[in-house]
């Protein structure tokens with residue numbers, strides 16, 4: 001079953017402006033080392049960060065919290081598997097919130113998809129709760 005959805009649209013030029021103004025302070029506050037390494041390898045650093053910014057906002061909506069004061073952006077992190085598909089990992093407060101949302105006997109799976117087309121970057125997040133197979137009950 002679906003237990004959360006979230007979406008966000010981020011402006012790449014605005015992210016570029018923030019990078020120009022705050023540089024590493026912004027990078028380190030919001031993005032994990034993995035996210036920063038991916039952006040650094042690319043010509044389009046701002047669009048890579050904008051997609052991940054949108055993903056974090058979308059994830060906070062799917063978790064039902066939004067971006068409250070004090071939440072840690074780095075606790076919602078995007079990485080990519082070998083095919084390029086993005087994966088969202090949550091730690092800290094976000095992991096705790098996900099556990100609270102997940103019904104007993106289920107595991108939560110976070111689905112994320114990203115796109116960008118200058119000047120916009122967009123993300124959708126869907127959180128699925130999947131029944132954990134119980135080998136004893138299928139015997």
Ligand SMILES: CC(C)(COP(=O)(O)OP(=O)(O)OC[C@H]1O[C@@H](n2cnc3c(N)ncnc32)[C@H](O)[C@@H]1OP(=O)(O)O)[C@@H](O)C(=O)NCCC(=O)NCCS
Pocket residue numbers: 048051080082083084085086113114115116117
């Ligand atoms: C996936 C693909 C359609 C993206 O289209 P695009 O118009 O170039 O780019 P978009 O702005 O719409 O989307 C980019 C995002 O798509 C996502 N994406 C990339 N590959 C993906 C995949 N296999 N499955 C799902 N999402 C994927 C990523 O999140 C990417 O952003 P990121 O790299 O910053 O994380 C295109 O890159 C593609 O067809 N790639 C081929 C995959 C490939 O060759 N893989 C080789 C390894 S097996």
